Amino acid sequence: MVHNMTNDIASVLLTREELDSICKRLGAQISKDFENSENLVLLCILKGSTPFFADLVREITVPCEFEFMRVSSYSGTESTRALKIRLDMDRDDISKCDIVVVEDIIDSGNTLSCLKAHLMDKGAKSVKLCALLDKPDRREVDLTTDYTGAIIPDEFVVGYGLDYNEKYRSLPYVGVLKREVYEK
Ligand code: IMP
Numbered sequence: 001m002v003h004n005m006t007n008d009i010a011s012v013l014l015t016r017e018e019l020d021s022i023c024k025r026l027g028a029q030i031s032k033d034f035e036n037s038e039n040l041v042l043l044c045i046l047k048g049s050t051p052f053f054a055d056l057v058r059e060i061t062v063p064c065e066f067e068f069m070r071v072s073s074y075s076g077t078e079s080t081r082a083l084k085i086r087l088d089m090d091r092d093d094i095s096k097c098d099i100v101v102v103e104d105i106i107d108s109g110n111t112l113s114c115l116k117a118h119l120m121d122k123g124a125k126s127v128k129l130c131a132l133l134d135k136p137d138r139r140e141v142d143l144t145t146d147y148t149g150a151i152i153p154d155e156f157v158v159g160y161g162l163d164y165n166e167k168y169r170s171l172p173y174v175g176v177l178k179r180e181v182y183e184k
């Protein structure tokens with residue numbers, strides 16, 4: 001029998017229409033803030049950000065370039081926290097780049113805070129953070145985003161790029177995953 005993904009969703013948190021309006025709002029904000037930038041680089045964090053990235057970039061009206069990275073953070077103590085770079089971007093003009101990191105969700109904040117430090121260390125001209133979703137209740141490090149789609153409660157969500165064990169990314173909305181799916 002074909003597995004119906006929708007049966008695993010407890011409730012829809014953000015509909016397709018709501019996601020559209022988030023992309024429009026953030027796209028307009030980014031376009032305004034970077035109207036004078038010489039070198040705007042939108043950095044898509046694989047894999048979860050891909051649907052959001054694709055929708056967001058089409059709302060950006062100023063010239064920009066695309067880059068892609070795949071990263072994860074090692075969990076550990078504060079002092080051992082480190083960034084694991086699975087796919088890096090390769091450019092030698094980073095000192096001229098205004099980078100906007102496009103991420104799916106901020107949870108503990110470890111990944112993005114490590115990534116921001118890494119990009120600044122590499123000499124980026126500026127680094128701003130754009131996240132579709134933010135779960136502030138779960139924050140372990142002091143990190144604020146520059147562009148936020150929606151603040152959400154501490155629930156495990158999937159869809160619109162977000163996964164549970166690599167599944168559910170293709171759902172066109174963001175939904176809360178039923179607990180029984182990951183607690184069995
Ligand atoms: P952080 O470093 O704890 O902020 O982790 C962020 C990463 O955790 C995201 O890029 C997601 O891959 C994953 N993540 C956190 N919360 C969720 C969720 O509710 N659904 C799916 N993935 C999540």
Ligand code: MG
Nearest residue numbers: 048162163164
């Ligand atoms: Mg993930």
